[in-house]
Amino acid sequence: MADILPPRAAITHRRVLAISIPIVLSNATVPILGAVDTAVVGQLGQAAPIGAVGIGAIILSAIYWVFGFLRMGTTGLTSQAHGAGQTGEVAAMLTRALMVAFAGGAAIIALQSLIFRGAFLLSPASPEVETLVQQYMAIRVWSAPAIIALYGVTGWLIAQERTKAVLVLQVVMNGVNILLDLVFVLGLDWGVPGVAWATFIAEWSGLALGLWLCRGAFRVAAWRDWPRVFDPVRLRLMMAVNRDILLRSLMLQGIFVSFLFTGSDFGDVTLAVNQVLLQFLQITAYALDGFAFAAEALVGQAFGRGDRATLRRGAILSSLWGVIVTLGLCAVFAIFGGMIIDLMTTAENVRAEARVFLVYMVLAPAVGLAPWMLDGIFIGATRTADMRNMMAISLMIYIAAVLALVPLLGNHGLWLALLISFMARGVTLGLRYPSLERSVVQRI
Numbered sequence: 001m002a003d004i005l006p007p008r009a010a011i012t013h014r015r016v017l018a019i020s021i022p023i024v025l026s027n028a029t030v031p032i033l034g035a036v037d038t039a040v041v042g043q044l045g046q047a048a049p050i051g052a053v054g055i056g057a058i059i060l061s062a063i064y065w066v067f068g069f070l071r072m073g074t075t076g077l078t079s080q081a082h083g084a085g086q087t088g089e090v091a092a093m094l095t096r097a098l099m100v101a102f103a104g105g106a107a108i109i110a111l112q113s114l115i116f117r118g119a120f121l122l123s124p125a126s127p128e129v130e131t132l133v134q135q136y137m138a139i140r141v142w143s144a145p146a147i148i149a150l151y152g153v154t155g156w157l158i159a160q161e162r163t164k165a166v167l168v169l170q171v172v173m174n175g176v177n178i179l180l181d182l183v184f185v186l187g188l189d190w191g192v193p194g195v196a197w198a199t200f201i202a203e204w205s206g207l208a209l210g211l212w213l214c215r216g217a218f219r220v221a222a223w224r225d226w227p228r229v230f231d232p233v234r235l236r237l238m239m240a241v242n243r244d245i246l247l248r249s250l251m252l253q254g255i256f257v258s259f260l261f262t263g264s265d266f267g268d269v270t271l272a273v274n275q276v277l278l279q280f281l282q283i284t285a286y287a288l289d290g291f292a293f294a295a296e297a298l299v300g301q302a303f304g305r306g307d308r309a310t311l312r313r314g315a316i317l318s319s320l321w322g323v324i325v326t327l328g329l330c331a332v333f334a335i336f337g338g339m340i341i342d343l344m345t346t347a348e349n350v351r352a353e354a355r356v357f358l359v360y361m362v363l364a365p366a367v368g369l370a371p372w373m374l375d376g377i378f379i380g381a382t383r384t385a386d387m388r389n390m391m392a393i394s395l396m397i398y399i400a401a402v403l404a405l406v407p408l409l410g411n412h413g414l415w416l417a418l419l420i421s422f423m424a425r426g427v428t429l430g431l432r433y434p435s436l437e438r439s440v441v442q443r444i
């Protein structure tokens with residue numbers, strides 16, 4: 001029997017905000033957890049535990065980040081199935097995402113000694129810190145399947161506009177983590193292993209809650225309809241989408257890593273300045289993610305329905321709210337940027353030089369809006385090959401800009417090259433948007 005399209009719900013400003021605001025609030029909880037982790041080990045009165053938790057968290061985050069494609073790919077494919085009224089496929093997508101996550105997590109656990117050894121070769125530390133880092137990671141690595149599975153669960157929920165559930169999941173998981181930090185480190189004096197155990201328990205608890213929030217999928221027999229789950233056509237599509245997103249993300253990460261390495265050649269003060277100013281980009285990303293996620297869900301559902309007009313409206317309304325938030329960010333950074341810098345560092349030389357480069361932070365949200373929103377639009381339509389290819393072009397443009405501008409302008413040239421890469425992503429994806437619309441198979 002053919003799938004029956006569900007009644008079409010109008011895309012309104014209220015609907016866009018209902019998707020976006022919980023994601024923005026959810027993102028706001030992330031730096032709070034990092035601050036508490038640092039604060040509790042800071043009470044131990046030693047520098048080594050602080051460094052160990054920081055390094056361990058960065059290493060594991062970098063490893064898990066590789067599986068970030070699972071969140072985006074799951075959102076795109078699930079939103080299309082949801083829009084097309086394919087209830088069975090929506091349930092099967094959750095099963096596939098969980099299978100990929102558990103396989104990836106098991107691989108990380110099996111290869112942990114090789115992964116950790118490589119990480120220490122890339123970022124060596126003192127023997128005391130390395131010992132503490134090993135203790136931290138040896139505990140936390142066992143929650144790798146949980147944290148990767150949460151990428152899939154989160155993407156699955158976003159695809160169905162259930163972002164309030166994502167907010168609840170994030171708040172509960174971080175709340176458990178913070179509570180256990182206080183109990184294990186300050187109450188029981190477990191030190192760095194206490195922070196690791198707190199995160200381990202919080203991540204598995206988060207997955208348990210996430211699966212409960214997805215319980216509707218397990219009421220549909222298709223979640224374990226193995227011929228459907230292992231359908232070769234669906235699997236190949238999922239693999240292609242995830243591969244393209246992974247390659248695109250690796251190239252994007254390459255831009256930021258090279259940015260940091262190139263900036264380090266200008267001395268410790270400039271390196272510190274760039275680290276401080278990159279936090280402005282982090283704030284921008286957290287603020288715009290909600291609207292990009294709204295575009296993913298709305299565009300994906302419209303694409304699945306074969307409704308070109310609704311797809312366009314979803315893209316426009318989500319981007320309109322992105323424009324409003326971007327203007328607000330530009331104004332805040334222009335007026336209060338100096339105060340934000342002062343909150344981030346007490347070093348006067350870093351404060352003074354950071355103000356010299358603050359203009360780039362005022363411009364960054366405006367320049368970055370197009371690529372952020374278009375990423376969401378293209379993820380929803382699963383036009384991931386376009387994302388990969390346009391990212392490759394943007395990477396080459398960035399490299400050319402660095403080679404041309406840095407020798408002439410130093411750190412100013414480096415920041416200009418980064419903004420040029422944003423512009424290149426926005427322009428190239430924008431040029432591909434008409435093709436995206438034409439690819440919609442009209443069913444409405």
